[in-house]
Amino acid sequence: MGRKGETVACKYLKKHGYKILERNYRTPFGEADIVALKDGYTCFVEVKTRESDVFGLPTEAVTREKQRRYRMIAGFYCTTIGREVPIRFDVAAIFEGGLEYFENAFI
Numbered sequence: 001m002g003r004k005g006e007t008v009a010c011k012y013l014k015k016h017g018y019k020i021l022e023r024n025y026r027t028p029f030g031e032a033d034i035v036a037l038k039d040g041y042t043c044f045v046e047v048k049t050r051e052s053d054v055f056g057l058p059t060e061a062v063t064r065e066k067q068r069r070y071r072m073i074a075g076f077y078c079t080t081i082g083r084e085v086p087i088r089f090d091v092a093a094i095f096e097g098g099l100e101y102f103e104n105a106f107i
Contacts, residue, residue: 005049029072
């Protein structure tokens, strides 16, 4: 289900002018689902897919710990490419067949 959600999110991003840089970007701190570029920002996108709300809404699964790890992943990415870049953290919530996209979902 997660991979399918990531594919849906990538299609959405491409349709809205994002360039996909990485999928499943792995670091010592964890994995970013998608790394994309738009308007000069490197966007680290967490994709959350749910078929029902039994375990809560997709956005509720982006915990403080998940946010902390994404910040570390972004720092690792900048170190890897050898420079700092403007960064944004977004969330793609896929639920009941629809996609809701949150730019700047956290800092």
